[in-house]
Amino acid sequence: MNQPVKVSEKVYWIGVNDRETALFENLWPLDKGVAYNSYLINDEKVALIDTVKINKMDTYFEKIQEILGENKEVDYLIVNHMEPDHSGAIKEAMHYFPNIKIVGNQKTLEMLEAFYGITDNFYLVKDGDVLDLGEHKLRFYLTPMVHWPETMMSYDETDKILFSMDAFGGFGSLDGGVFDDEVNLEFYEDEIRRYFSNIVGKFSMMVQNALKKLQGLDISIVAPTHGPVWRENPQHIISLYDKWSRYEAEEGVVIVYGSMYGNTERMADFIARKLSEKGITNIRLYDASKTHVSYIISDMWRFKGVILGSCAYNSGLFPSMQTVINKIENSALKNRVLGIFGNYSWSGGGVVNLEAFADKMKWERVGESVEAKSSPKAEDFKKCVNIAEEMVKKLKA
């Protein structure tokens, strides 16, 4: 999309879509692309709010010039977040608008120098400071570690727009629709949760601190740097963030397994069927070697039950399961209920490592771990039934 889109009388969305990059942060699949949202406030003084990734700059400055006309320039560039997918065009912005002032906090300043060697034309703001643009007044809220040290949000007190940087944003390009009332929210909510769980979730406590700081603010529009702009129901996305960062979950079970020859997979299928017979409708069953871990973590952030299975592999976990375990540990997901199963043929390695993981995570356990020797037998399936039954009891309690 090349056209600027009006967010309010003087505020414009001037974001760009990226459908070329395969992996966000060179890690997270972008099957449906991503949008880098940037905003322009065309007041007496002109403010640009965050920029876009450098590979997507071709029409960006044209859009700005189109809004401003020939005789106006950008006065301020508000840098809410220094991650290069938003700060990438800062140097070009300084080149394009030589009088521009870069607005950020002390940590922004340090990063500007470290990333781009920029030390001049900086306008330092502290928590609660206000920048007067004429009709519009921007108040700055420092929200450290959501999910970088310098992260902050800018609140337009006139139109009640919260420019929230990466918070409340997600994957998925904006294919025509820009606002929450213009798009299929089911898709974007999934992609926002995948973004949250993989990138921001580790900093859930800082998200809670930020939400507390924003409490009481009259917010009409939430304008993040990725994903849709929330103008119809901004409280909806705020409440989802609140729920996820408190580790609240829905009834449902995510089963993930690593299997080479199908024995562990048979146990996973069996457990899934037992869960279904007991009335669980939200069951997600993943082969860890097929589905990218980012989708698996996203579902674990959504559902209360987690059941992990691995065959033994060179005295350890099956490698794709090791990836899943590492990611969960790194994300520090809390308050889940866990069942464990696995398979071996001589001295094991899968279940013992899943047990060690369980000890670290301190999640509530269900049933006795089951480790079948090669093809699972009747007594193994009995233990699988027990895991499923105990899980359902916990979920329905």
Ligand SMILES: Cc1cc2nc3c(=O)[nH]c(=O)nc-3n(C[C@H](O)[C@H](O)[C@H](O)COP(=O)(O)O)c2cc1C
């Ligand atoms: C490369 C490789 C390494 C393995 N390492 C172990 C091991 O360290 N300990 C063990 O008990 N079994 C080991 N096994 C055997 C498998 O874990 C076992 O056959 C299991 O039943 C496979 O489950 P699956 O059918 O779900 O793949 C290994 C198998 C392969 C192919």
